[in-house]
Amino acid sequence: MQLEKVYEPQRFEPHWAQWWIESRIYQVDTAAAVPGRTFSLVIPPPNVTGSLHIGHMLDHTIMDVAVRWRRMSGETTLWVPGSDHAGIATQMVVERQLAAEGLKRRELGRQEFERRVWQWKEEYGGRINNQIRREGASVDWSRERFTMDPGLSRAVRETFVRLWERGLIYRGEYMVNWCPGCQTAISDVETTHEAVEGRLWHIRYKVKGSAEYLTVATTRPETMLGDTALVVHPEDKRYLHLHGKTAILPIVGREIPILADTLADPAFGTGVVKVTPAHDPNDFEVAKRHGLPFVKVIGEDARMTAAAGQYSGLDRFEARKRIIAALEQSGELVKVEPYTVNIAKCDRSKDIIEPLVSTQWFVRMKSLAEKAMHAVRTGQIRFVPDDREVVFFQWMENIHDWCISRQLWWGHRIPAWHCRNCCQTTVAREEPALCPHCHSTEVEQDTDVLDTWFSSGLWPFSTLGWPDDTPDLRAFYPTSLLITGFDILFFWVSRMIMLGIEITGDVPFREVHMHGLVRDAERQKMSKTKGNVVDPLDLMDQYGTDACRIALLISAAAGADIALKMDRFESSRAFANKLWNASRLLFMNMERAGITTWDPNQKVESLSTEDAWIEERLNACAQTLDDALKAHRYHEAAQTLWDFVWKEFCDWYLEVKKLRFDSHALSVYERMLRLLHPFMPFLTEELWQRLMSMSSAGHPKSISLAPYPKPAGVALADRNVEGFRRVQRIVTKAREMRADNKVDPKLELESTLHLRDSLLPQTELSFIESLAKLKITQTLMEDGAGESAPPFTLLLTIQSQANGASRARLEKDNARLQKAIDSQSRQLSDENFVAKAPPHVIESMRAKLTEYQAQLKKNRELLDKE
RNA sequence: GGGCGCGUAGCUCAGUUGGUUAGAGCGCCUGCUUCACACGCAGGAGGUCACAGGUUCGAGUCCUGUCGCGCCCACCA
Numbered sequence: 055m056q057l058e059k060v061y062e063p064q065r066f067e068p069h070w071a072q073w074w075i076e077s078r079i080y081q082v083d084t085a086a087a088v089p090g091r092t093f094s095l096v097i098p099p100p101n102v103t104g105s106l107h108i109g110h111m112l113d114h115t116i117m118d119v120a121v122r123w124r125r126m127s128g129e130t131t132l133w134v135p136g137s138d139h140a141g142i143a144t145q146m147v148v149e150r151q152l153a154a155e156g157l158k159r160r161e162l163g164r165q166e167f168e169r170r171v172w173q174w175k176e177e178y179g180g181r182i183n184n185q186i187r188r189e190g191a192s193v194d195w196s197r198e199r200f201t202m203d204p205g206l207s208r209a210v211r212e213t214f215v216r217l218w219e220r221g222l223i224y225r226g227e228y229m230v231n232w233c234p235g236c237q238t239a240i241s242d243v244e245t246t247h248e249a250v251e252g253r254l255w256h257i258r259y260k261v262k263g264s265a266e267y268l269t270v271a272t273t274r275p276e277t278m279l280g281d282t283a284l285v286v287h288p289e290d291k292r293y294l295h296l297h298g299k300t301a302i303l304p305i306v307g308r309e310i311p312i313l314a315d316t317l318a319d320p321a322f323g324t325g326v327v328k329v330t331p332a333h334d335p336n337d338f339e340v341a342k343r344h345g346l347p348f349v350k351v352i353g354e355d356a357r358m359t360a361a362a363g364q365y366s367g368l369d370r371f372e373a374r375k376r377i378i379a380a381l382e383q384s385g386e387l388v389k390v391e392p393y394t395v396n397i398a399k400c401d402r403s404k405d406i407i408e409p410l411v412s413t414q415w416f417v418r419m420k421s422l423a424e425k426a427m428h429a430v431r432t433g434q435i436r437f438v439p440d441d442r443e444v445v446f447f448q449w450m451e452n453i454h455d456w457c458i459s460r461q462l463w464w465g466h467r468i469p470a471w472h473c474r475n476c477c478q479t480t481v482a483r484e485e486p487a488l489c490p491h492c493h494s495t496e497v498e499q500d501t502d503v504l505d506t507w508f509s510s511g512l513w514p515f516s517t518l519g520w521p522d523d524t525p526d527l528r529a530f531y532p533t534s535l536l537i538t539g540f541d542i543l544f545f546w547v548s549r550m551i552m553l554g555i556e557i558t559g560d561v562p563f564r565e566v567h568m569h570g571l572v573r574d575a576e577r578q579k580m581s582k583t584k585g586n587v588v589d590p591l592d593l594m595d596q597y598g599t600d601a602c603r604i605a606l607l608i609s610a611a612a613g614a615d616i617a618l619k620m621d622r623f624e625s626s627r628a629f630a631n632k633l634w635n636a637s638r639l640l641f642m643n644m645e646r647a648g649i650t651t652w653d654p655n656q657k658v659e660s661l662s663t664e665d666a667w668i669e670e671r672l673n674a675c676a677q678t679l680d681d682a683l684k685a686h687r688y689h690e691a692a693q694t695l696w697d698f699v700w701k702e703f704c705d706w707y708l709e710v711k712k713l714r715f716d717s718h719a720l721s722v723y724e725r726m727l728r729l730l731h732p733f734m735p736f737l738t739e740e741l742w743q744r745l746m747s748m749s750s751a752g753h754p755k756s757i758s759l760a761p762y763p764k765p766a767g768v769a770l771a772d773r774n775v776e777g778f779r780r781v782q783r784i785v786t787k788a789r790e791m792r793a794d795n796k797v798d799p800k801l802e803l804e805s806t807l808h809l810r811d812s813l814l815p816q817t818e819l820s821f822i823e824s825l826a827k828l829k830i831t832q833t834l835m836e837d838g839a840g841e842s843a844p845p846f847t848l849l850l851t852i853q854s855q856a857n858g859a860s861r862a863r864l865e866k867d868n869a870r871l872q873k874a875i876d877s878q879s880r881q882l883s884d885e886n887f888v889a890k891a892p893p894h895v896i897e898s899m900r901a902k903l904t905e906y907q908a909q910l911k912k913n914r915e916l917l918d919k920e
Numbered sequence: 921g922g923g924c925g926c927g928u929a930g931c932u933c934a935g936u937u938g939g940u941u942a943g944a945g946c947g948c949c950u951g952c953u954u955c956a957c958a959c960g961c962a963g964g965a966g967g968u969c970a971c972a973g974g975u976u977c978g979a980g981u982c983c984u985g986u987c988g989c990g991c992c993c994a995c996c997a
Contacts (some may be wrong), residue, residue: 628959637957887977
């Protein structure tokens, strides 16, 4: 069994990715699930339009570590994959494709357009799935779902109807965020706010029947055409005499009332507000309070309507320019000042949102939010890291109703039918043949579709078969964990919690782990326009998937954003290569020793020095992993493994196993591979399969089905690991001395080793001789050296024992020791400290102090010898 | 206007409940084709943990304030 000299992940990663699927390694048999021993999670469904980006890869890698760890730990582990129909995003992609053919959506008609989107989905929708396979994500592909599958569509309809029946959905004319680019209403969370340098235009309105003028400050002069009132604060003394009077709208000449309302802030601008009920959310509320008329001057296309008179047909910003010009000319523009305005933009198209009044469907959020907050407050759902809860609560407490209807063609059609005859609306699970109110056949389904997040909000249970009471639902709901980016807390996580509780009566998941955003090396957000997007497929090509996974994991501290630095990927590839070569060494030694089979279950009666030590280290590693993984500290887990593999297994254990190889090394190695498997699944599967092909015992089909090594607890702590630690200390000391004295690395040096407590066994001595290239004569220190002597001293037979470099080291060492001794003796002589500090702290400090003092004394002797 | 987070080695960042001489990767310096690996090995340099107070026997870690940076939320024209 010979390994190739170089680690080439391309040679085996695709193979295992395919084999895992073909062999159905991750396909879950629900019938075999033991209650209480299950672990489940759903993948955040990527958009069908999507292709993999680095954020997905981080997300999936963390999930995969959690999933593989749980699976190996013996739990029936289900990871459900799938994708989201992504209403607006997908519709836009297909529209763009049509545009390339010279076609327009409206020319095709709704039915044909939908057919084209489905066709597009069939053709390109699976692209991301291949990429997910490439990442090594151990999902159960037999359970793949799409948010517009028949089953999930049924879940959507059922949910809608239930919410309607509970009075939690309503339809009405309200102010909504209208995106002129997408030609649809969008919800509040789909808008982003941006501070822009704008202007505050001061316009004067003549008071009717008086010489007086009222000056109004506005950031949007074009809306004045739709003004139907002016408002002053009820207690604003400047304007008390004008309450109930009428003003004349410039340009238009319309007479509008001057009203008192607390909307106006006397301290802002002139204290007079113009009211445009059809184009401003505040004004909308004022208008409803006062029964004001609505004049819609801007249309869905962001152009001025017929009501805008001479400006009709103009784009809203062009109209603004002309209106300002006109006001300037007539002298009604009294002042212009710079002003920073906060404008709302569409998250997707970046168009400036136009607040418009239109008839839409809404979900009443208040009671849903209260239940959601209760679930988090009572610990039914745990946030990791938990400081995210604050953000969650703040948002939930200020929640607004959710506009769920979209004027799109791609999505779940709203299950509501309008009767043309009696104008009543019927919400139903199935299309009614007749209007239930008037029995007319003239019923038509509502043309709107639902917000994409409505269906993804059901994802944790709709994918498990809800509304049917399926075995999957019973076995795996609530899901155990949700892992996702913090950026979709409001879009998705919150909605899932609210809908899950409302609809299923239980939380959708017990824990939420939210990670940060992956940014570029300069901490900039990645975006196509900036051109700083890093394609994970390129990274996987270049470094191998396993290396990318470990690089991402080790960079991903709890909740923090990640700055993507390529040196991380390079060192991770080096790490994978290191493991590969360590394996190569083991296999070569096996061959050399003539071992053709080995027994993984072989019990060793007494462990050798190095084995006792590595067993203890392996156990400590397993313990840290167990703690870290339970607490979702994935970066700590990855770092722990890295250090174990490189610093302990390779640098020490293998170095001595070279000198005396035995099959126990294989046992350690095999467990190490299993510990590593969730992090680097491909490489460990490859190596494990090679190793197990020589096993004399049976073994699982895949390493991912083998048990995860459990920490043995304190039992191992008692084992004698001091023997090997002493070897390490002496070797390190010898290497320092050699380096200081610039001894030729190839030269074997005569040396004398004085030991305080006992002579070294022959094996340990030979380890030191070999690792430090020494020929050692060992002796015991004279009697009486006792505690005041260091545990050992080493003398090299070279010309100068304390040349410049050695002197410098000794002096530096002494300074450091002296500092430690000073601070420790100060503390130990402090009555307060001795009285209050815990005994173990004092105890270990005393021990250290003794050791330092011995060392310092010895160092001084060496220096004095000069 | 609210809320959250960050400031630790030249760079990018770890550091769980306060406990002895603060860590990693990269970079840097010295030496090495040591029969697994130069994607390597051995040795080394480099930090008053942003600043100022406080709590404590003991603070990178807890509290208060200051400065600098980032993000999220918000219907003040």
